[in-house]
Amino acid sequence: MANHESLLNIFFEEMGMDDSGVKLNALRTLSEVATSVGPEVTASSLLPFLQDVAKEPEDDVLLLLAEQVGCLVDILDGNTQLLLPVLEELATAEEPSVRGKAVDSIIIVLDNLDQESIKENYLPMLARLSAGNWFTSKISACSLFSPVYPKLEDGDKLSIRTIFYGLCADNLPMVRKAAAENLPNLVTQLSLELTKQEILPLFNELATDKQDSVRLCSVGNVVALLNILDEADVDQYVKPILLDYCNDPAWRVRWMVADKFEDICNARNVAVINSIIPSNYVNLLCDSEAEVRTAAASHLTGVCSTLELELILSSVIPCIKRLANDESKFVRASLAKSITGIPEIIGRENTVNNLIEIFLEMLKDDFPDVRLNFINDLSNITEIIGIDELSQHLLHAITKLAQDLNWRVRLKIIESIPVLAPLLGVEKFNERLAPLCLTWLGDRVCAIRDASTENLKNLTALFGVEWAKEHIFPQINRFSKHPNYLYRMTTLFAISSLSTVVDTKTLSDDLFPLVLGLVNDPVPNIRLNVCKTMGKISQSDINQEVTEIIAEKLEQLKADQDSDVYYFAMLAQNE
């Protein structure tokens, strides 16, 4: 008992300090403290204390508190409603992330509540938050209706809905916005009758709200209603609003529609609105605002997979052609990402007839992201049309990207190599790309050198050890004797990486000697990496002889003057 008490006291003391680092550390032990003092003491001492902590100003502390309180559910099993007061306090915090965590924790607690607790604790809390003086509590309340709804009796259901509708019509736009965002979650739980009676008028109000931010967040309701209502109602009530949305004067609203368009196309009752889908999608693709075009283009594959071939060819393809030459580089990059799914939808012949030029243009685009996005998903295209048409331009594009001045671009292309290599086949690869892979080993930027060693491993796994021996090993050999120590380091990293994919004999005969040669290197950095590499090698399949030599050399290095070398030698010995 004494032990637990002192644990609690230490906790209180640390939480009372000024240093927020100390507080955060203390909070991370909350579950432990609660477990050791037991549920009664937790309820009587710990929770009231936490309620005061919840009033403190530091957002970091509040965020962690919100999270940790959710973890106390198991400890208070049977009495979890006691956690609600602290969480209610946190749900009124200024900082949205704190409120979000508090809401998440409240929902965790909810799962643990029985009917009586819900009625006596949860519902009153919800009512208080919804009537809160400061708007932050109302915003939090909006997310707490749909989780509890299925657990309620009819009488309570009605009163809860009423409160929620009140929030949807609140004076403050921020509250209406939060309510609009959460409405779909509630709608999915209502009967058809109720939806028609109560939700439709609300939907109308929100969709025509004067504040852009509210209209923007109600677009999600369109999808929900499309899935629930029957055809006649969709035609009468939802279709006109969707049309209004597509033509809204605010570009942010149109952006939201573009973003949700795929969901709309996959909704249950989409047949009813089929007549307006293609034309409106094309409008969004050709919108005056680049942001909207970008959003629309990113869903190209998703939307087209729901359209008929004829429509795609007649309406969407001409649009794509225009987008490929769009003045905004972000639009083109977005198109490059999503266009790779199109060949599968329209088939080989149509692709060859219509899209090849666009692909070639993309490979030559000024903006590196366009080229990169396209290349990343190339396999989808080549499956349909094969590689030959593109290979010339493809190789040219890859070469150009590999030498781009921006190292992040170079990095991305290296990461795509293992995907591209099998598409091209060994011969083409050897011809054009193998030399590139080797120059990357010697790149000025360390991240590139690291990525390229990883790359070599993948290529070896793909093309086989013999290929590696012929194309890669000579370069590694040269590097191991390079005057600049950074290149010698690269050798060690490469060997570490390759050790997992080559066979025992190759490892012992070809690669290990290089490592041995560096044991007595003058630069300590090299020597400590030798230790690391040896440790790595000994984890693969190696023969007895090599094991003995490693043990011997590690002993030798343990006696090294440099303390870091000693440390890593020790570490390696333990492996």
Place this chain on the structure above:
Amino acid sequence: MIITDVNKNDWEQQANNYYTNTGNNWEFSQMFGEEDDASSSEISSESSEENCISSLTFDQSGRFLAVGYNCGQVVVLTQQNDQTYQLYTEFKSHDSAFDFLTSMEIEEKINMIKWYPFSNDKAQRLMTTNDKTVKLFKMWEHSSDDERTDVIVRPWKTYEGGHVYNINSVSFNSDGQLFISTDDLRINLWDVNTSTETFGIVDIKPDNMDDLVEVITCSDFHPQHCNVLIYATSKGIVRMSDMRASAKCDNHTKEFEDADSELGGFFHELVSTISDTHFSPCGRFLVSRDYLTMKVWDTRMEKEPWKVVKFHDHLIPRLCDLYENDCIFDKFECSWSGNSMRVLTGSYNNNFYIADIFGDFSGGESTSINSFTAARPGVVNQYDFSSQLDCSQKVVHTAWHPEEDIIALGANDFGYLYIRNTENDTEEMEIV
């Protein structure tokens, strides 16, 4: 694009009715600031520079008045039952900082204060800005156990790193979520909840800085429409942008420029730079204050201003002197009355003007504008402008209570509150 129908004649008739039925006489109510002997002003001029008022703002209900100072201090006053204001709380908003890249000091002077548009009776949010950093404070009343009520002010968000040039204004959007901060060349759009990102929506910086001819001096969001904002420039132009039309608002929707400016010559550009601009509370009009005039525009008509109010013509012959002593660069503020009927602005000699802005300004001695002097009663009589012009005494900062006829004036380190004399009012006027 926006704006309900306001028939010019109807509005002017309503306005003239209002002016006839309510007098335009203002009386001293209160003074606040460091008590300072007028005679010893030279000795204490250095410390009083710090204590100079740099901004004044009422909140949406008029219950609070925030006063910002050159020294970075913010004082909040609250309205009492007798219409006077008492100290509610004060806090240090900004400290001076050193910008290492340019080796320049960043002053702690508060350039602008704005109240968050939504509040309750116990808690408010207050936004302040100096040259480089915008801050949002939460202010609330805390009742402790022994029944004392304390006012607590906590900084909640700091929006820094958004501006290379000096910030001149901030403005909240009516949606309660967005706000703009404006410097000489750019306007940034922020979300209140996010201090790590901002979106540049207006950028008038030329590619070659040698081509720079125009800077932005102030900006304002429309009070009701969440998508409309205006910004004014040193060329005397007010531009209106619609955030719905496109992501970047560089292409303005409307441009309000008075081509008929009579004063030509050397001083033309200097006096036409706009020092302050605001939408009217009803949202139908906007006013711009330049050195010599105030111009009221109907937001639907760009061709010419609805009214041009000239009240500084007596300064025209002295422009040379004013240029010599740098006073020609003074930036005077202006404020609308809560019912959009009158406009207040300050001037030299501690004078301030209140204009019946939709009244008749044509020809002769205009009766539509009254001038008063901000001073403790019995201290100073009204100056005759033709004889003496005291440029060190100037009412630069102004604010008008949103619901009542109470005005606040900032003149150097003193603040004044004036109330309209309602003795001769004939009837209660409601403005539609």
